[in-house]
Structure formats: C-alpha cells, structure tokens
Amino acid sequence: MVQLALSRRLRRTAFSDGVEAAGVKAYTVYNHMLLPTVFRSVEEDYRHLKEAVQIWDVAVERQVELRGPDAGRLLQMLTPRDLRGMLPGQCYYVPIVDETGGMLNDPVAVKLSEDRYWISIADSDLLYWVKGIAYGYRLDVLVDEPDISPLAVQGPKADDLMASVFGDGVRDIRFFRFGVYQFQGRDLVIARSGYSKQGGFEIYVEGSDIGMPLWNALFEAGKPMDVHAGCPNLIERIEGGLLSYGNDMTDDNTPHECGLGRFCNTQTAIGCIGRDALLRVAKEGPVQQVRAISIAGDKVPSCDRWWPLVAGGRKVGRVSSAAWSPDFNTNVAIGMVRMTHWDDGTDITVEAPDGLRPATVHETFWL
Numbered sequence: 521m522v523q524l525a526l527s528r529r530l531r532r533t534a535f536s537d538g539v540e541a542a543g544v545k546a547y548t549v550y551n552h553m554l555l556p557t558v559f560r561s562v563e564e565d566y567r568h569l570k571e572a573v574q575i576w577d578v579a580v581e582r583q584v585e586l587r588g589p590d591a592g593r594l595l596q597m598l599t600p601r602d603l604r605g606m607l608p609g610q611c612y613y614v615p616i617v618d619e620t621g622g623m624l625n626d627p628v629a630v631k632l633s634e635d636r637y638w639i640s641i642a643d644s645d646l647l648y649w650v651k652g653i654a655y656g657y658r659l660d661v662l663v664d665e666p667d668i669s670p671l672a673v674q675g676p677k678a679d680d681l682m683a684s685v686f687g688d689g690v691r692d693i694r695f696f697r698f699g700v701y702q703f704q705g706r707d708l709v710i711a712r713s714g715y716s717k718q719g720g721f722e723i724y725v726e727g728s729d730i731g732m733p734l735w736n737a738l739f740e741a742g743k744p745m746d747v748h749a750g751c752p753n754l755i756e757r758i759e760g761g762l763l764s765y766g767n768d769m770t771d772d773n774t775p776h777e778c779g780l781g782r783f784c785n786t787q788t789a790i791g792c793i794g795r796d797a798l799l800r801v802a803k804e805g806p807v808q809q810v811r812a813i814s815i816a817g818d819k820v821p822s823c824d825r826w827w828p829l830v831a832g833g834r835k836v837g838r839v840s841s842a843a844w845s846p847d848f849n850t851n852v853a854i855g856m857v858r859m860t861h862w863d864d865g866t867d868i869t870v871e872a873p874d875g876l877r878p879a880t881v882h883e884t885f886w887l
C-alpha cells in the first residue's frame with residue numbers, strides 16, 4: 521500500500537494519537553495537516569453521527585488571530601459581511617474575498633473582545649493574505665497562528681456529553697455564540713457550531729498539551745452515549761449544503777455564486793477590499809450558482825475532479841461533491857449551475873466517470 525509520508529510540512533495534530541487509536545481508516549490533507557475522513561465506513565459514520573455523538577479532530581481548522589487596536593478594521597477589510605453589529609461572544613460565518621471579489625476562504629470569525637478575533641479558516645493559506653494586508657496598510661495589529669486546536673463534538677447527544685464534562689452551563693450556549701469553560705484549570709472557548717447539521721459544539725483547545733487529556737475525558741464521559749470518533753462526513757455535509765472550499769468553490773467564484781449572498785452586506789461593508797468589485801457584479805447578479813443536485817443510478821464513485829453537467833449538447837455547469845445518501849435513497853451532490861438551468865426541478869445530465877447519468881437541480885438542500 522502506498523503511504524503518505526509525514527514531516528514538518530504535513531503536520532499531525534494535538535489529537536492524532538487518539539485518532540489512530542480509534543482506528544482511523546483514511547485521511548485527507550487540509551491546511552497542511554491530517555484530517556480524518558473515515559473511521560468505520562462513510563455510511564456507518566453517517567448513521568452514527570445522526571443517532572449518537574462523535575468527537576472530531578478538526579485541528580486543521582487553524583486560527584488566524586488578529587490582536588490590536590486595528591483588529592476589527594482589518595477583519596472588515598477582508599469580508600463583505602457587515603461586522604458593525606458583531607459583539608464579543610459571537611461567531612460569524614464570513615466569506616473572505618480578494619480585490620476582484622473572488623473567494624479566498626469561508627471561515628468562522630470568533631470575536632473574543634473589541635481588539636481580538638480568531639479567523640477559523642478553511643483550506644487555503646489565508647494567513648499570508650491577512651499579514652500582507654496588515655503590513656501594506658500599516659495597521660496596528662498582530663497577525664499570527666496560535667497553538668489552538670479545535671475539537672468538535674457533534675450529534676444529537678452532544679449536549680449531554682458536553683454537560684457531563686463541562687457542566688450544565690454549556691446547554692445554554694446559543695447557536696454561533698461561545699462561552700469560556702474550564703478543563704484541568706485551563707480556560708477554553710466553547711462555541712455552539714460545527715461542520716454538520718446534527719447540532720453540537722466546537723472546543724477551541726488552547727495548548728496542544730491538553731489535547732489528549734481532553735480527548736480521553738470526552739471518550740470516558742461519552743461511554744453511556746455510544747460516543748465514537750468521527751469526522752466531517754461527506755454524505756451529511758452534502759445533504760446539509762455545507763460547502764467545501766477548494767472543492768465546491770475557489771477564488772474564481774464570488775460569494776453570490778456560492779449561495780453565500782445572505783452573509784454579504786456589500787453596500788454597508790465599508791472598507792472591504794473586494795467591495796467595489798462585488799458591487800459591480802451584484803448589479804447584474806451571478807450567472808451561475810451553487811445548487812443541490814440529485815444524481816440517478818446506484819452509488820456514484822468518489823468525486824475527485826469536476827464532473828461536467830450538460831443539457832442539449834452544451835455544458836451548463838459542474839458537480840464538485842457527490843455521495844450516495846442512504847436516507848434520501850439517491851445520490852446527493854453539490855454543483856455550480858448556469859442560470860439557464862438552475863431553476864428547481866430542471867433535468868440535466870451529469871458526465872460521471874462511469875458514464876452519463878440523469879440529474880435534477882434543486883433550489884434547496886436536503887437538511
């Protein structure tokens with residue numbers, strides 16, 4: 521079997537020892553680190569995520585920390601989402617765009633205080649863009665990547681598990697809010713968020729040294745709840761319409777093409793570097809947009825390149841993520857579809873690697 525060689529450049533995480541002991545079967549590389557993709561099987565992991573509770577090593581969600589008097593100004597330069605109403609204790613999903621309005625990342629921003637934020641990044645080297653902006657505009661802000669390793673607790677029993685380790689107070693955390701809770705005498709930021717639609721929390725583990733102690737404590741406390749190691753699940757995230765940067769969108773796409781227009785306030789996001797470009801394209805509206813797509817036939821192979829979408833002999837889009845959904849008894853997919861074919865119920869054809877298949881475009885996702 522071919523192996524992936526580890527080194528300084530392909531980092532393990534603060535939880536990799538636990539992930540291996542739990543029997544991880546496959547990894548992907550994300551922000552130059554290991555991200556588990558399968559434990560038992562994608563289908564078994566999916567069923568268990570929807571019925572119990574899982575612990576996810578999502579340390580690959582690296583934090584870009586902004587600290588200093590210009591931290592808020594810098595974050596507003598990066599995103600077309602209006603941040604003026606953001607309060608300490610809140611998390612915002614923020615499209616990050618370049619000067620052309622192209623997506624550079626789609627992180628969660630965490631406001632710790634007026635002069636301190638974390639940008640919890642998806643898979644692109646956002647740190648360099650942020651450092652370049654801070655330096656180029658002579659901003660009074662420190663930008664770096666601290667030793668913080670997010671650990672997600674996801675699934676319907678997440679509240680019970682978290683309460684048993686951190687106390688009943690965690691049950692009151694509202695969606696996309698966070699509080700500070702103690703573990704072994706250390707303060708940890710805990711938010712109600714995560715890359716699934718099953719509910720749960722993300723623990724921003726500060727200091728790699730407490731990574732395995734916390735991992736072990738959660739597994740011990742979760743025994744009665746059938747806790748298992750898990751990871752972002754391909755099937756569940758497609759059903760839920762959770763986008764994957766680099767797969768479903770790139771810097772060639774605007775947030776509006778990605779269906780992230782609801783997270784943009786381009787008119788009032790004064791200071792956003794991509795604002796003028798986005799105002800120009802927003803006037804016309806996008807000519808292609810992310811859509812849910814169901815694909816006929818039995819289980820599709822894994823989507824490791826864009827699959828063309830065609831209609832009437834013309835290319836009308838592409839599929840970027842696809843998987844068999846046991847709950848919906850069809851293949852579910854995410855794709856970019858041209859406006860001529862993006863209406864709900866439009867029938868088109870996908871050129872899958874194993875042949876042509878009928879597909880249908882949907883206005884909304886499954887979860």
Ligand code: THG
Nearest residue numbers: 581613626627628640641642696714715722762763
């Ligand atoms: N949590 C944290 N950091 C992250 C992710 C995360 N960094 C990488 C990656 N995931 C970034 N991408 C997303 C995509 C979707 C969401 C969060 C991060 C998400 N979306 C909600 C939804 O679509 O239902 C809505 C969010 C909202 O309403 O504000 O949660 O998962 N820390």
